[in-house]
Amino acid sequence: MDALEALMTTRAMRRFTTDDVSDEMVATCLRAAQQAPSGGNVQALQYVVVRAPEVKAAVAAAYLAAWDRYERVLGAPPSFRTPDDEASWRRTKAASDHLAHHLDDVPIIVLFLLPVIPWTPSDDEGPIDIGPLYASAYPAVQNFCVAARALGLGTTVTTVIRCETEAVRDAVGFPEGWEIVALVPVGRPSGRFGLARRKPVEALTHWDRWGQKRR
Amino acid sequence: MDALEALMTTRAMRRFTTDDVSDEMVATCLRAAQQAPSGGNVQALQYVVVRAPEVKAAVAAAYLAAWDRYERVLGAPPSFRTPDDEASWRRTKAASDHLAHHLDDVPIIVLFLLPVIPWTPSDDEGPIDIGPLYASAYPAVQNFCVAARALGLGTTVTTVIRCETEAVRDAVGFPEGWEIVALVPVGRPSGRFGLARRKPVEALTHWDRWGQKRR
Numbered sequence: 425m426d427a428l429e430a431l432m433t434t435r436a437m438r439r440f441t442t443d444d445v446s447d448e449m450v451a452t453c454l455r456a457a458q459q460a461p462s463g464g465n466v467q468a469l470q471y472v473v474v475r476a477p478e479v480k481a482a483v484a485a486a487y488l489a490a491w492d493r494y495e496r497v498l499g500a501p502p503s504f505r506t507p508d509d510e511a512s513w514r515r516t517k518a519a520s521d522h523l524a525h526h527l528d529d530v531p532i533i534v535l536f537l538l539p540v541i542p543w544t545p546s547d548d549e550g551p552i553d554i555g556p557l558y559a560s561a562y563p564a565v566q567n568f569c570v571a572a573r574a575l576g577l578g579t580t581v582t583t584v585i586r587c588e589t590e591a592v593r594d595a596v597g598f599p600e601g602w603e604i605v606a607l608v609p610v611g612r613p614s615g616r617f618g619l620a621r622r623k624p625v626e627a628l629t630h631w632d633r634w635g636q637k638r639r
Numbered sequence: 640m641d642a643l644e645a646l647m648t649t650r651a652m653r654r655f656t657t658d659d660v661s662d663e664m665v666a667t668c669l670r671a672a673q674q675a676p677s678g679g680n681v682q683a684l685q686y687v688v689v690r691a692p693e694v695k696a697a698v699a700a701a702y703l704a705a706w707d708r709y710e711r712v713l714g715a716p717p718s719f720r721t722p723d724d725e726a727s728w729r730r731t732k733a734a735s736d737h738l739a740h741h742l743d744d745v746p747i748i749v750l751f752l753l754p755v756i757p758w759t760p761s762d763d764e765g766p767i768d769i770g771p772l773y774a775s776a777y778p779a780v781q782n783f784c785v786a787a788r789a790l791g792l793g794t795t796v797t798t799v800i801r802c803e804t805e806a807v808r809d810a811v812g813f814p815e816g817w818e819i820v821a822l823v824p825v826g827r828p829s830g831r832f833g834l835a836r837r838k839p840v841e842a843l844t845h846w847d848r849w850g851q852k853r854r
Binding site for chain 2: 425426429430431432433434435436447451452454455457459460461463465469471473474475479493496498516546549552554555556559562566567570573574580581583589596599605606621623625626628629631632633634635638639
């Protein structure tokens with residue numbers, strides 16, 4: 425499929441059919457993830473593909489606990505600019521809630537893990553901020569999701585599982601000193617791919633100077 | 640162009656021709672960036688497109704200062720596993736050095752900016768780690784770069800400019816309370832697109848349990 429179309433229509437999918445996803449399709453998406461940029465070409469990111477029912481059940485239980493904790497403090501934003509904004513927010517929340525209660529039924533869960541490593545050099549003037557190691561993680565997550573979309577697979581990037589990291593560590597057996605940067609469910613989506621609702625990019629783009637519109 | 644091919648062959652480009660890049664091509668890449676996932680659909684990321692010679696010169700000078708500071712502490716990694724690894728590292732360093740000294744000649748520089756906003760809710764048990772806001776920034780940077788590649792444009796994701804943030808703030812006029820998450824040069828690449836050198840993804844992938852290979 426066309427590259428620009430894939431980029432534009434990779435939207436969060438939170439409802440899936442129970443159709444299976446082959447290991448080979450997951451491997452294709454991981455190869456795309458691995459080609460994403462990595463600071464200093466360190467390539468610190470690693471991947472866990474969860475398919476086995478007992479492991480998936482434990483990860484799904486941890487995800488539901490994380491979601492429940494987050495949802496309790498989430499509430500609604502104090503005000504919505506338009507009724508459409510509120511409707512959109514409610515749809516997303518319902519879909520996120522659905523995912524949290526049905527993650528166990530999704531064919532594949534992929535965990536993206538980073539080692540917690542020293543990443544800030546310093547000199548006589550002090551630390552040199554060369555950017556967060558996350559800059560070498562989330563591009564790979566996005567490559568994974570766009571590759572999946574090109575194969576007709578739905579995904580969504582989630583991070584709330586971080587507040588239940590220890591339960592996932594127990595389920596999967598990853599060592600101390602690693603953090604979960606994303607949990608991505610993968611399956612055949614129930615809904616259709618398409619443009620996600622976004623602010624117009626023109627309103628967020630500055631040309632040459634902050635606040636300056638395109639000539 | 641094909642989506643998987645674009646994902647696989649978006650490699651860092653650090654040498655560019657002086658051919659112009661149209662605003663419309665940049666806008667196409669920004670639209671792709673804007674469709675990347677955003678936690679809670681907050682869409683906090685904003686973009687500055689630098690084309691004006693005097694602004695570009697100031698940003699390029701800040702970049703060179705940042706690179707010089709970083710390069711002085713970089714040195715060589717203590718050892719290389721193979722001569723190929725060392726050669727690859729030296730090529731990348733030479734290209735990065737070239738970019739730092741010629742950023743002024745690149746047609747377009749795009750800055751990706753995030754507001755520094757409170758992002759961690761908490762409850763009676765303490766803070767709830769819902770993931771870094773960077774999870775809603777670097778997917779957009781990657782979408783931008785893959786869209787550019789589909790248009791035949793080269794890019795590279797850089798973050799070292801962060802240690803010269805104040806100079807860039809002066810040049811571009813962005814307000815306090817915003818951080819630079821990436822600086823991406825955009826131009827027609829001198830070199831060819833292709834597979835970047837990466838570790839085999841199989842060596843970094845765990846199936847169901849940490850350390851377990853594919854069945």
